[in-house]
Amino acid sequence: MKLTVVGTGYVGLVSGVCFSEIGNNVICIDRDADKIDRLKNGEVPIYEPGLQEYLVNNMNNGRLEFSTDIKYGVKESDLIIIAVGTPSLPNGEANLAFVEEVARNIAVEMNGYKVIMTKSTVPVGTNERIKEIICSITDHPFDVVSVPEFLREGSAVKDTFSPDRVVIGVENKRAEEIVSELHKPLTDKVVVTDIRSAEMIKYASNAFLATKISFINEIANICDKVGADVSNVAKGMGYDKRIGPHFLNAGIGYGGSCFPKDTDALIQIAGNADYDFKLLKAVVDVNKHQRYNILDKLQQVLGNLNGKKIAIWGLAFKPNTDDVRDAPANEVITELLKLGADVSAYDPIAMDNFKKSLDQDGVSWSETAFEAVQNADAVCLLTEWDEFKEADLNQLEAAMRFPVLIDGRNVFTQEQLSESNLIYHSVGRPRLQQKELELYV
Numbered sequence: 001m002k003l004t005v006v007g008t009g010y011v012g013l014v015s016g017v018c019f020s021e022i023g024n025n026v027i028c029i030d031r032d033a034d035k036i037d038r039l040k041n042g043e044v045p046i047y048e049p050g051l052q053e054y055l056v057n058n059m060n061n062g063r064l065e066f067s068t069d070i071k072y073g074v075k076e077s078d079l080i081i082i083a084v085g086t087p088s089l090p091n092g093e094a095n096l097a098f099v100e101e102v103a104r105n106i107a108v109e110m111n112g113y114k115v116i117m118t119k120s121t122v123p124v125g126t127n128e129r130i131k132e133i134i135c136s137i138t139d140h141p142f143d144v145v146s147v148p149e150f151l152r153e154g155s156a157v158k159d160t161f162s163p164d165r166v167v168i169g170v171e172n173k174r175a176e177e178i179v180s181e182l183h184k185p186l187t188d189k190v191v192v193t194d195i196r197s198a199e200m201i202k203y204a205s206n207a208f209l210a211t212k213i214s215f216i217n218e219i220a221n222i223c224d225k226v227g228a229d230v231s232n233v234a235k236g237m238g239y240d241k242r243i244g245p246h247f248l249n250a251g252i253g254y255g256g257s258c259f260p261k262d263t264d265a266l267i268q269i270a271g272n273a274d275y276d277f278k279l280l281k282a283v284v285d286v287n288k289h290q291r292y293n294i295l296d297k298l299q300q301v302l303g304n305l306n307g308k309k310i311a312i313w314g315l316a317f318k319p320n321t322d323d324v325r326d327a328p329a330n331e332v333i334t335e336l337l338k339l340g341a342d343v344s345a346y347d348p349i350a351m352d353n354f355k356k357s358l359d360q361d362g363v364s365w366s367e368t369a370f371e372a373v374q375n376a377d378a379v380c381l382l383t384e385w386d387e388f389k390e391a392d393l394n395q396l397e398a399a400m401r402f403p404v405l406i407d408g409r410n411v412f413t414q415e416q417l418s419e420s421n422l423i424y425h426s427v428g429r430p431r432l433q434q435k436e437l438e439l440y441v
């Protein structure tokens, strides 16, 4: 099949590469000329393990090309995928300006029947709006299809080649057959439904996962008070098949380009339909506070943070990505600077992106994890990169002025800690708490 993907962010790029790998001819379009130039040179503009090799192979065998010319992409293809961003507006609603602009661009260039497949996360009713826009511009026949994307950053390649399911929201058999055929090599777990339900499945899935995270974080906060261990609680809950073991890792809450934006958007979608989504509002509220939990723990140990050197390990919103959109590190560092702390920060991959995103001066950026903790009064682990998990805790203890480790991702085990003299606080595991600072001052 001949496909065009509009938007070369995570979703557009990974989908384009994946669809070319399984035998289609794919043109990836972006209006960002710089990005397209880099891609034409085989350079992947995001950190996504495994993507580069597939990209270069498919460029070399002629099945994958990059362009800024949407006219060329539309004319050459039978199926066009919309994969541009849908960021939050100030009121939380999804900004559909990019999606609508692409719909207009496609309509102007149409030269025969096309399937327009939306992969961007869009509110219920958006594909109908896309249809309206296209109909108002052209008489050429077309179908709109909603195929929401469920990939996770950091494992996007694996998630795309073997998805848990593919959801296809369609209006007729013709489009259903074309889109089902396209996805056949990937999975047989296909849910075919109407377009509005497909749009809702995406938001409901993200909202449910966010709910699991806020739920376990609340349980963790209670564990801290009553002396239980949230890791064991989650393990004991997760064996129940009705609950499942995933997304029960307590910590400093969820971030990234999707959960915060999509939970806000679903609250607005509900509100616009005159429904108050109380549960999801509480999920969002819990998540906002959870980020500051780490600062409370830090103050509990060190008291006033003014003039204290605080090291930050991890700036990306999760490991294996350089994405820093809505990363908890941003708020934690901003607050530390406000409290007068000297902050030294390190991330193995996301440093450059984070520097651009932080609206503050005064952070000292370290070249290595151990440079960041040199003479520090405390280190806060915010992203569970393997590099931090594997750190030698005795070396850490020796490098710091006060050996205080605040673990925002519950990375370290009792076994690892028992060999060090670190003052350790994590989230919902009070029994692992080690020693108090008075021992050292």
Ligand SMILES: NC(=O)c1ccc[n+]([C@@H]2O[C@H](COP(=O)([O-])OP(=O)(O)OC[C@H]3O[C@@H](n4cnc5c(N)ncnc54)[C@H](O)[C@@H]3O)[C@@H](O)[C@H]2O)c1
Pocket: 006, 007, 008, 009, 010, 011, 012, 029, 030, 031, 032, 035, 083, 084, 085, 086, 098, 101, 102, 119, 120, 121, 122, 149, 150, 151, 152, 153, 257, 258
């Ligand atoms: N990032 C994820 O992990 C993920 C996963 C599932 C779904 N989604 C959804 O997919 C959509 C895309 O997300 P993303 O993170 O890949 O986006 P992104 O913001 O990283 O990239 C979007 C790209 O679209 C391009 N673009 C914008 N307007 C354009 C236009 N008119 N013509 C051509 N190109 C244009 C931009 O230049 C940019 O390169 C969003 O709706 C998001 O919610 C994202």
Ligand SMILES: O=c1ccn([C@@H]2O[C@H](COP(=O)(O)OP(=O)(O)O[C@H]3O[C@H](CO)[C@@H](O)[C@H](O)[C@H]3O)[C@@H](O)[C@H]2O)c(=O)[nH]1
Pocket: 121, 149, 150, 151, 152, 153, 154, 206, 209, 213, 246, 247, 248, 249, 250, 251, 252, 253, 254, 255, 256, 257, 258, 259, 262, 317, 318
């Ligand atoms: O048990 C957990 C699991 C995740 N997180 C946090 O939740 C956030 C999101 O993590 P994850 O879902 O792994 O990453 P994303 O790449 O944001 O992927 C989510 O958002 C995408 C965009 O919509 C969807 O496609 C994916 O299915 C959905 O998992 C991160 O900050 C994680 O640290 C936790 O705190 N505890």
